[in-house]
Amino acid sequence: xxxxxxxxxxxxxxxxxxxxxGLAPGIDVDAARLFGTTGTxxxxxxxATALVMRQVGLWMPIIVAACCLLVLLAPIVxxxxxxxxxxxxxxxIVLTFVLGPGLLVNVVLKDNWHRPRPIQVVEFGGVNQFKPxxxxxxxxxxxxxxxxxxxxxxxxxxxxAALVPAAYAGSALMAAIAFAVVVAFLxxxxxxxxxxxxxxxxxxxxxxxxxxxxxxxxxxxRYGRPGVLDGDIRALxxxxxxxxxxx
Numbered sequence: 001x002x003x004x005x006x007x008x009x010x011x012x013x014x015x016x017x018x019x020x021x022g023l024a025p026g027i028d029v030d031a032a033r034l035f036g037t038t039g040t041x042x043x044x045x046x047x048a049t050a051l052v053m054r055q056v057g058l059w060m061p062i063i064v065a066a067c068c069l070l071v072l073l074a075p076i077v078x079x080x081x082x083x084x085x086x087x088x089x090x091x092x093i094v095l096t097f098v099l100g101p102g103l104l105v106n107v108v109l110k111d112n113w114h115r116p117r118p119i120q121v122v123e124f125g126g127v128n129q130f131k132p133x134x135x136x137x138x139x140x141x142x143x144x145x146x147x148x149x150x151x152x153x154x155x156x157x158x159x160x161a162a163l164v165p166a167a168y169a170g171s172a173l174m175a176a177i178a179f180a181v182v183v184a185f186l187x188x189x190x191x192x193x194x195x196x197x198x199x200x201x202x203x204x205x206x207x208x209x210x211x212x213x214x215x216x217x218x219x220x221x222r223y224g225r226p227g228v229l230d231g232d233i234r235a236l237x238x239x240x241x242x243x244x245x246x247x
Contacts (some may be wrong), residue, residue, distance in 0.1 A: 002213035010210055014203040018133070021196035025132035028194035032118040035189045041125045042118070042191030050186060054150075057183040061153035064160050065097040072233070079237040085163050087229040091211040093159050097210075100205040101152040114138040115146040119191030133196040147201035148193045154180035155205040162213070 015052045022029060036042035044050050072090040074081045116128035123130055123243075131138040133146055158176035161169060180202070187193045193201075217225035223232075 002210055002217055004214065006133065006210050007020075007121050007207070007214060010203060010207045014200070014207060015160050017196070017199050018097040018201060021199070022132060022134050026131075029123055029130060031126065031171050031195040032188065032191070036118060036124045037126050037230065038123065042189065045119075045190040050189065053182065054186050056232070057150055057154060057179070057186060059181070061101070061150075061157040065094065065188045066158045068093050068097075068163075070162060074242065075230070075234045076237040077232050079241065083230075086217040086226070087233060088223065088226070089162050089213070091223070091229060092209070092216040093156075093162070096156045096159055096205065096209040097153070100156050100208045102195075103148055104204060104208070105147055105149045105152045105201065109147055110144050110149060111142050111145055112136070113146040114140050115144050115197075117192055118188075118194055119146075124191060129205070133194070133200060145193055145197050147204060148184070148187050148197045149201070150187055150200050151184050151193070151201040152205045155202045159209040159213070185211070204245040 035044065050083060051207065068090050068211045071083055071085060072087060072094060074083065114136050115131050116126065117140070118124050120126040120128045120140065122128070128139040136146065154176075158173065158180055161173040161176050164172040174179040184202070187198060188195065216224055216229075223229045
């Protein structure tokens, strides 16, 4: 998904979600109560199968991001390599992982927003006071609830469906969305995140993905033109090989 209309749509959905959860913060507590109670906490976090599924959800986006980066940089190893995948889309996807789950979520937000996780608040047997998503005065110090890094990674992975041939793109996108939904479900079931953490993580990451896809397919920008990025990567590869042969 790319283009100014798509970007405006995601921005509007993000604003609407922020207002909804800001004006009605009880939605977060009510949604969390579907998975945990004051007495028992979040019991699914002890389920062995769910723990394995969580590990899959954690590592799969990392594997996809690494594969995209390897394909993008493959011409540096072999300048004669010709990928069937447009380097512009690969670059947009790799940067989505870097700027979304990497920078925005895990560097900017999670350690600075101070929102306690569901398992940490008194409503579910914890000791901290519940805070709506916009309130940064919570008792959590590091790796806090807002927003979900694993959901952000799963949504970033969904952008890789753009690399699939058109005949299979729809199925790939549906599978990626289902994967992200399962990851989101597990994060809530484990008491790791409130619903607003999930929704805002998905929307923030999707906004970054759409913005980058739009930028890397905008011919007004040098690297938005077909073949330019591929050519520059191959040119860099040849220069590196020439320098290596001289040394």
